[in-house]
Structure formats: C-alpha cells, structure tokens
Amino acid sequence: MxxxxxxxxxxxxxxxxxxxxxxxxxxxxxxxxxxxxxxxxxxxxxxxxxxxxxxxxxxxxxxxxxxxxxxxxxxxxxxxxxxxxxxxxxxxxxxxxxxxxxxxxxxxxxxxxxxxxxxxxxxxxWAGAARDLDNWVGITLGTGTGGCLFLGGKLWEGAGLGFCAEIGHMIILPDGPPCGCGSRGCLESFASASALMRGAREICPAGGSYADVLRGLTERNELSAASIYSAARSGDAASKKLFETMGWALGIGLSNIFSLLGIDRAVIGGGVSSAWDAFIGPLRASLEKSASMFDAQRAVVVRGSLGxxxxxxxxxxxxxxxxx
Ligand SMILES: [Zn+2]
Missing domain, CATH: 3.30.420.40 (ATPase, nucleotide binding domain)
Structure with a gap:
C-alpha cells in the first residue's frame, strides 16, 4: 500500500x-x-x-x-x-x-x-467482525444469498472457474421452491429477501387470519423483507414462520459447510441480516440438530459488523x- x-x-x-x-x-x-x-x-x-x-x-x-x-x-x-x-x-x-x-x-x-x-x-x-478469524464462512442475505470462504487467512478462490463458495445455491431440500439460478430448493430459495417475498405470496391464498397481515401488505404493495420483519416483530405468526424457515435452512447449510471444511465460525451480513433476532434462534436450533462431527455449542455464528x-x-x- x-x-x-x-x-x-x-x-x-x-x-x-x-x-x-x-x-x-x-x-x-x-x-x-x-x-x-x-x-x-x-x-x-x-x-x-x-x-x-x-x-x-x-x-x-x-x-x-x-x-x-x-x-x-x-x-x-x-x-x-x-x-x-x-x-x-x-x-x-x-x-x-x-x-x-x-x-x-x-x-x-x-x-x-x-x-x-x-x-x-x-x-x-479487513476491518470488521472477521478481523481475528483465519478460517470462516461468510453468508450475505440480500435479494439473493451470497457466500465466501476464508481458509488459512485467505479468501478461497476455487479453481479459477469464475465462481466459488456459492453457498446460496447449495441444495437444502431437493425439489423444494424454485431458485433464480434455475435449480430448486437452494439455500437462496429459503434465506433471502426474494424467498421471504415468495413465501409471503404463497401464504396469502391460504386464507383466514393466518394470512391476513401478509395479504394486507401485498394488497397495499408494501411487501418487502423489512415489512415482513416488522410484521414478525409485531407477533404475526405467518411472518414469524417465514423467518423460522430461513433459520432452519441456514442451520442445515452451515452444518454441511462446517462438517465439510472442519471449521466452526460464520459471519452473516447483507440487508436481511438486520432481522437477526427473527432467525438466529431457529438457526442455532437447526445447527444443533444437524451437528454430528462438530460441537454446535462451540460454533460461533455472528453478524457482520460493517453493515x-x-x-x-x-x-x-x-x-x-x-x-x-
Ligand atoms: Zn439456486
């Protein structure tokens, strides 16, 4: 420099x-x-x-x-x-x-x-939550779901194929919801702003009070990750369920990554990570349930600090x- x-x-x-x-x-x-x-x-x-x-x-x-x-x-x-x-x-x-x-x-x-x-x-x-970490996985929750890997203190760049650590396209549920990449059941189809919006629209036709809040947001053209999060914070069961599903999918994804690489540190960022309290509990429960090789109690999953x-x-x- x-x-x-x-x-x-x-x-x-x-x-x-x-x-x-x-x-x-x-x-x-x-x-x-x-x-x-x-x-x-x-x-x-x-x-x-x-x-x-x-x-x-x-x-x-x-x-x-x-x-x-x-x-x-x-x-x-x-x-x-x-x-x-x-x-x-x-x-x-x-x-x-x-x-x-x-x-x-x-x-x-x-x-x-x-x-x-x-x-x-x-x-x-360089300047945030992973400053002191050598081996960790990063996940960004935005419109889509991105990922990165740091191994031995260095960004893992794969074999020069133009992609790597595409954690958002790791398949969590075969034949699950469609993903923007053309596949189905990817992490991104559960853990992204698009997944929340799609999930909300699917719940709406269910009818009854369960879907009322999300239907109101859809009809007023106010449906967004942020408005679904506000609804979840106000206690709306259908909105809470969408974040629980997000946490469930992230827990499975992290469990696969931790087991594969022999690491147990993750940093999660992106706009949707501001709904942290709505999905971190389900994420930790899911991680614990699917942990076999690593100790889920010792695993550290934190929010990025640079927003x-x-x-x-x-x-x-x-x-x-x-x-x-
Ligand atoms: Zn995908």
Whole structure:
C-alpha cells in the first residue's frame, strides 16, 4: 500500500450504486449512494458509476491523497481478467457487460472486480467482525444469498472457474421452491429477501387470519423483507414462520459447510441480516440438530459488523492489495 493512496470501493446492487473512498486501513473517508435501475440497461448505470468514481477521485485530492484504484463488487459470476460480468442472476442486464474494462479506460486508473459476497468477506476480514478469524464462512442475505470462504487467512478462490463458495445455491431440500439460478430448493430459495417475498405470496391464498397481515401488505404493495420483519416483530405468526424457515435452512447449510471444511465460525451480513433476532434462534436450533462431527455449542455464528458498508470496504481492499 502506498502511504498517500486511497481506494474506491463500489457495491453494485439492483437498486443502488454505493461507492466509498477508503483509506489504507479500511476507514471510510467519503460515501456516495445513487439510485439506479440496472434492469433498464447497463448504459445509464455505467454513466452513474463513472460519475460517482470521478467525484471520489476528486475527493481523494481534497484529502491530500491519490485514488490508487477502484474495486467493484458485483452480484454474480465475474471474469476478473476480462473485467466483465459473465452471469448475474439478479442483475441480468449486466450479463456480458465489460464493466471493469470500460471504467478503467475512462478513469485511467486500475479497476478490479470481485463477486459481491467475496467483497463482503474481504471487508469484514479487513476491518470488521472477521478481523481475528483465519478460517470462516461468510453468508450475505440480500435479494439473493451470497457466500465466501476464508481458509488459512485467505479468501478461497476455487479453481479459477469464475465462481466459488456459492453457498446460496447449495441444495437444502431437493425439489423444494424454485431458485433464480434455475435449480430448486437452494439455500437462496429459503434465506433471502426474494424467498421471504415468495413465501409471503404463497401464504396469502391460504386464507383466514393466518394470512391476513401478509395479504394486507401485498394488497397495499408494501411487501418487502423489512415489512415482513416488522410484521414478525409485531407477533404475526405467518411472518414469524417465514423467518423460522430461513433459520432452519441456514442451520442445515452451515452444518454441511462446517462438517465439510472442519471449521466452526460464520459471519452473516447483507440487508436481511438486520432481522437477526427473527432467525438466529431457529438457526442455532437447526445447527444443533444437524451437528454430528462438530460441537454446535462451540460454533460461533455472528453478524457482520460493517453493515451496508462491508462490500464497499472489501472492494476497496481488493483494489489496495492488487494495486499496491
Ligand atoms: Zn439456486
């Protein structure tokens, strides 16, 4: 890391572009958030991304620093060498788009890309809840369900196939609910904002008081992970059940991962992790029930400590470590 360098970390989501200027220790100097509709096509989104990065390059100068590089965290399968989004189930408009390459050419500084869940992990490992952990699994609960793995203190990158630690697509229940990836019964189909919304819509036709609260939210067009969580907190049984199912599925998923890898630490982040108290109890019960090789009492499952900023800080870390 050059002493006078700062780095730009961007978290590219389906509805927001969030970018931060990050110092050499993982501290945020300035943050920007721009609403974006990536589903309307990549070109406008790219213009907004470019404008954000230019503003942060300028801001670095105001801090007496130089923007050394940009890291992009994107949901989906990435080709880091080509700077391209290969396949993004939740942001299909970006498929095949040379995001990193074009941005690098326009800005004239290096741009690196990473899957957003790996970026989350790099952030938590650099400046968050996983700072002191060498062997752990990260799970992000957002629109979809992402994952990352740190083994021996390093991000596990697989065999260079463009994907790894796709924990969201680990099958929890064969022939279970459909998943965005085309398969069925994946962890993502139980433990994500999309899973909560789908589950709520399925409960609605059941009728009777059991479905009333969720039906009201659907009819008022107010159904979201946050509104389902509020309903669960107010004691709505159907909403609570959706979070219990989420915890159940996460417990099974973590049990498989812990047993496979011989680890027992997990950090969970992403927007839906703010509903922590609604699913952590069922998660722990499910983990305990499915634990055979590891000691569920000793296993540690914690919330990420960087909140919404984790992927931006991690993307900046990626830029820092690859640019120097
Ligand atoms: Zn899937």
């Amino acid at each position: 050059k002493k006078n360098n700062a780095y730009i970390g961007v978290d590219i989501g389906g509805t927001n572009l969030r970018a931060s200027l990050v110092d050499g220790k993982g501290g945020i100097l300035k943050s920007l958030r721009t609403p974006v509709r990536i589903d309307l096509g990549p070109d406008r989104a790219f213009e907004k991304l470019l404008a954000q990065c230019r503003e942060l390059v300028e801001a670095a100068g105001e801090f007496g620093l130089k923007a050394g590089g940009v890291g992009l965290g994107v949901a989906g399968k990435i080709d880091p060498a080509a700077g391209t989004v290969v396949f993004s189930p939740n942001l299909p408009a970006l498929n095949g788009f040379p995001l990193g390459r074009e941005l690098g050419e326009k800005l004239g500084i290096p741009v690196v890309m990473e899957n957003d869940a790996n970026a989350f992990g790099l952030g938590e490992s 919404d900023d984790a992927a931006q800080i991690g993307a900046a870390r990626l830029a820092e470590s690859s640019v120097g």
